[in-house]
Amino acid sequence: MQFATGKEIGRGGFGIVFETVGSDGNRYAIKYLNPAAFQQQDHAMLVRRFEREVRYQQMVNHPNVVPVIEHSLTANPPWFAMPLAAGSLKDDLEADRTLGGTPKKPLFDILAGLEALHQKGLRHRDLKPANVLKFVQPDGSLLYSISDFGLTTPGVGQTSTLTGSNMAGGTPLYRPPECANNFRRATEQADIYSFGAILHDIFGGGVGRIPHSELTVAGPLKSIVEKCTKANTRRRYRSIAALREELFEVLDNTVIQFFSREEEDVIEILRAKEDLSDEEWDRAFNLIDDNADKGVSNRNIMRTIALSHIESLFKSSPDMFDGLGELYADFAVSESFDFDYCDVISDKADLFFNLGDLSLKAKMALAMLQLGTSHNRWRVERQFMRMVGPDCDPALAERVKMEVIARDIPFARRMRHVEISIDVTADQLHPILHELAAEAV
Template sequence: MTAFIYKNLKDLGSGSFGRVYLSKNESGVEVAVKTFEPSPGVRAAIAQNQIAEAELKRRFFAEAKYQAKITHPNVVAVLDSNLSDEPPFFVMERAAKSLAEDLKLDRTLGGKPEKALFDVLSGLEAIHELGIYHRDLKPQNVLRIEGADGSSRYAISDFGLMKATTGDSTTLTATGAMGGTERYAAPELMGDFKRATARSDIFSFGVFLWDIFVGPVNRVPYTEVQFAGPIGLVAAKCTKRLPARRFASVAELRSALFESLAQEPQLFSSSKEQDVLNLLKSDAPLSDQEWDQVFLALEDADPKGKPLAAILLAFTKTHLHQLRNEAPDLLAAFSSYYLDYVDRGEGSFDFDYCDVIADKLNWLFDLGERAIKAKVILSLLILGASHNRWKVEHMFMRLAGANLESPVADRICTEVEVSGIAFEKYIAHVEGSIDVSRKNLHPLLHRIWEKPDA
């Protein structure tokens, strides 16, 4: 049971079976308290035996417990709960506004929507990694949290319709209880919420792009979003009717979105670089001759020039898989180009671009040989520490942990010794940044700092 008593100050709104209040705890800290309070429509459905109140409570408890499991800055934190009280409630951090309110004031978010979009993707990725699908992702359920230092972040909330892959697939069909929002819902949810997948949330995100780059214009629910320009292509792929044709993961969506937002006229030295970009952006697999064209352009590109960065960014997970299956030597060559590019940019990459880079490094780790895996781990360490990017630092700790193959760990030790990488400086930063211990790294890596006595 909670140790705090909360005083409700203001009714912030309600949904099908929950109401949220602005409250204060005994220390005077403002929080948001969500209580179990079914709406009149749902109460009527309970009275008519269309749904049991116990089932609604079960879902309320599940929302509180699953949301509390997610510790991520872009998911609204659960601070406290008392699910045995009457009515039961749980406590969340207080928000300043919702994304819906911010979009109503200025749908372009000051001409810089990147912050909100990448925050939502980061939170969504954290949710999906736990095997949870939100199923009601919309701007009203994304909240802006203001920090004491003046910073702000957007965080996903309202998990009342979430689905957990652990077996919680109950569909609420009573009047007003099923929830969901037609404007943002994927077509597979139209008849059965049990069909939700991660790609259902990706569909909803595609409609976010419509809201920002087209405006609050009516559209036929459950249909593909279509508007002109590079971002329009991303939104269209998010909202394909067939889930298999959408982005397969948040990581792939993030990379495509970053590229579309960053597009600007390229100062190409020749048309061949533009031709290569066009090849990489086509949907068709590349032929041997076309791959030769791509890699000749990489070989000729200025290592510090924008054309090289644009070409490297255009490589997708699909391209890397094709190279692994058809031309492993070219995959190794791409890995070399990409790792050199990442390592040269110590401390100079855009904050959100670090996540895009980390995703691609993760793909290379999964597909690469021993030497590539070792270099990827070191690149993640340097990238995360030099940019103070928590996602990247967590990825480093995961890949370099106890499950790392011993030959790869041994190769990392060799790379550190030969190259003189300041491993201890970077790992000390990571330990302080995300509150982890180097002791959790693979045992062979301990040789780097546990020097034998002379």
């Protein structure tokens, strides 16, 4: 594609970004390397880093990561084109740091993009509002995506030699203390610190922030901001999933209507403790069974079950763990959820899938297929494809096939939805399931 370069719309680090129109008539942003930003002796390093930015960004195919439309790394200067954003999170915060009192959309989009990076073994290392771009979708909805991969690096133990051991890089107000002088120390928790700094922007106004420090805010986000920005990386959230779970619970405005005093008591126990005693788990399961007998929904209990509860139950009682997993799979397809909560469900489903037996893995994979297609949630559909991809255990593929046939699941119809939704093909399933999808057409 040919591009007609227009006005400059931004610069920073070692690149200059212009608005451009492609030969297809659509508007794009085109980023050129800016050699003038560095001394002559650093030009070779600069070119390699720019090439790295493009290649890393291309590797992550996710709606919350800005895609590379086209590039030329052999041009002088090299460049790449990406969709033209309507603005950035920085612009939104400057207009209204509370984001109209509804910050869930950008925050959960950022977490989804970070998770996609981390699943590839990458760390962004320069997450800040200016690097979170805003796009207006055809239906008028907003999508926030992470951009500017100039400081992205593989995980610890894979670090590129392009960043010298004494080069800090990044933006001080969003940079974790362990990376103040040495970016080789960046882990997933470095990005989690930066996310905590963004929370501090929104809920604390960024007031009184000292670079590389532990942060706090008043109100319900206090514990989350503090945990994100702990100086000791081991005290931060261990994963995006764990952070997303707690953030959703704080930002969710749902008021629980308890069905009984016993349910209220059990939920209070679940909220207060990560490790329940055998007696407390028995009480929870008795309530679940009693609700089922009475035709009462168990959604309040399922929403309160945390990742830590799942891990704890697996260690203490594997049999009860499998039973809870099957109940959770049923819950995942029992009603409608908003997009953010679909991601929370899928995090827990992933844990059940990874730790569960063959039967639970099959049931959870099919639950993610139904949840993803019924809610048009790309992240969940991708999760299903990972669970039953070509390298999955043949025994699992056979078990999924058995469940599809026995339960008369419209597998081919749902797979056609997945193919269109996330641009995959049925041959990216395990061959047994690819054959099943083909047979049903």
